[in-house]
Amino acid sequence: MSIVQQLQQAVVKSLNNLYNQLFTEKDFQINLTKPEFEGDYTVVLFAILKQTGKTPDALGQELGAKLTQDYPTLFTQYNIIKGFLNLTVADDFWLQLLHKNYNDICYGKHAMNGKRVMVEYSSPNTNKPLHLGHLRNNFLGWSVAEILKAYGYEVFKSCIVNDRGIHICKSMIAWQLFANGATPQSTNAKGDHFVGQYYVKFNEEHKRQIAELVATGKTEKEAEKETPIMLATQQMLYDWEAGKPEVMKLWHEMNAWVYEGFDVTYKNIGSDFDKTYYESNTYLLGKKIVDLGLEKNVFMRKEDTSVWIDLTADGLDEKLVLRKDGTSVYITQDIGLAQQKYDEYNINESIYVIGDEQNYHMKVLKLIAQKLGVGAANAIHHLSYGMVELTTGKMKSREGTVVDADDLVQEMIDTSRKHTEELGKVKDFTENELVELYNTIGLGALKFYLLRVDPKKRMVFNATESIDFHGFTGPFVQYTYARIRSILRKEVYDASKPISSTLLKNEKEIMVALEQYPSVIAESAKELDPSKVAIYIFNVAKTFNSFYAELSISKAESEEKKQLRLQLAMMTANILKNGMQLLGANVPERM
């Protein structure tokens, strides 16, 4: 139980005893005491004045006296300032917490809750390489999965690969037209980048052909649908659905190139999945669902034989779920997949990490799933995240203004090498150790940068800021960890030695911060928001750095103080490491 919960209970009990009325934790607020006042936690009294009929001062006095009297092991002092009751928590309380947990690498982790959850993220298209937006998605998905594990869930990570459809055919057509049989091997290119080039080429050629048609008097809209290259692409999609051998062969071949490239990227950024679904396998799933829906009268068939659902009662529109030619649409496939996930993994909750442009779609998906009685439909959560914009404007694949994921990762690693070399602190590292260090720092910086802001908000990617390694950044946290490790290599905590029983200001500050970790994980898990963890570990690191600047560990004023500070350092290091891991980032022993 957290300190705040303990305080709440104590206050509730005391109030009930004092005034013989029923109070609950919701009747008042407990906050951290502002640094300019004496105390650790503050009870805000205004809300309970009316109920007690007391003045702020009288209520504060009575409650403060009662609390210190009834809970001498919890509170040592109190003071009242204008309706705020500031309570000082006993050093002993903090010390017991520290002694119990200083070397517990599981501190903060919650007990298993018996629930199974699937986190779907990444969802790449096999016609182009991953870009900055995918990185936000991947980091979020991974991190949320880790945070949910820490909160007690059994987590399954899944990925749906969009490996079929008109956009895939675009790359294929362009390859046929322009590649002259070139392959990633023959051009020494990474597979996904190689295929991505042809997607760009398609759009260039398409644009050129539109201009030609417009010159002959067609409107822009007509021209878009009638260019020879677009007609060929549509024919190819038709052939693909018919299973035409030479199209299937090319499709397999090009997708294989892309997967080879993705494997490298995923390995570099540390993403993996327990289950990968391919749309080419799932796109037929919706059919069964449609039959079920018709049977249950959730869906209705129109005269042209297309199938619809009427969501007007829910404030939405009528939505198509099956085309008149009998092929399923996106939403239908998704419902089918939702059911399949449930059948295969028996999940209680299902989380989709998908951009906020699909908010409406996900709302519809959940609604239909609920109406159909798809498993765990009520526990479908859309982790909706905002687009990543550049300082120069939006990213657009077709206009070549995307930030490529591989390039960005490499740039971060290069920058970390540059910084590290300038500082010259690890000159004795082997080449392998250096490579690992640069990776740790570069990726740590990137992940922290993308995860430190509220997922649902749009964010601006500032290239110079992202490679800054000072302040509110991953390397700042990593550096703090490395500094602690450096101390712990020289000074060893000895449990047989006596330990200080009082806390100085800086010692208590770090202790107050460390105590919050389990609550932060809980909050972060409930909100599906890794930024809470990022902000928290930054704050822990900052607090420790002040402590470090103010008080020496190896040259502590007494042996008792040294032992105490070693415990504090160990517990801080554990939390920093653990917290960074929840963000998918590592920490180095030295940097």
Next chain:
RNA sequence: GACUUGGUAGCUCAGCUGGAUAGAGCAUCAGCCUUCUAAGCUGAGGGUCAUUGGUUCGAAUCCAAUCCAGGUCACCA
């Protein structure tokens, strides 16, 4: 137009289940390395919390309206 998300320091963001003088980082300026790693620490300046009205002891936070920006409203995925 309808629905939806946002607007807080020069920039990027916290704070939003109402509480004390609105916080960080970057940038700017001034200090701190013969003492555990200066990727650090300490301090200064910088704000009409988009605007207006309301609710109340108290509003950045809740409500309403307005303005601005993003997203969605496809037989695309």
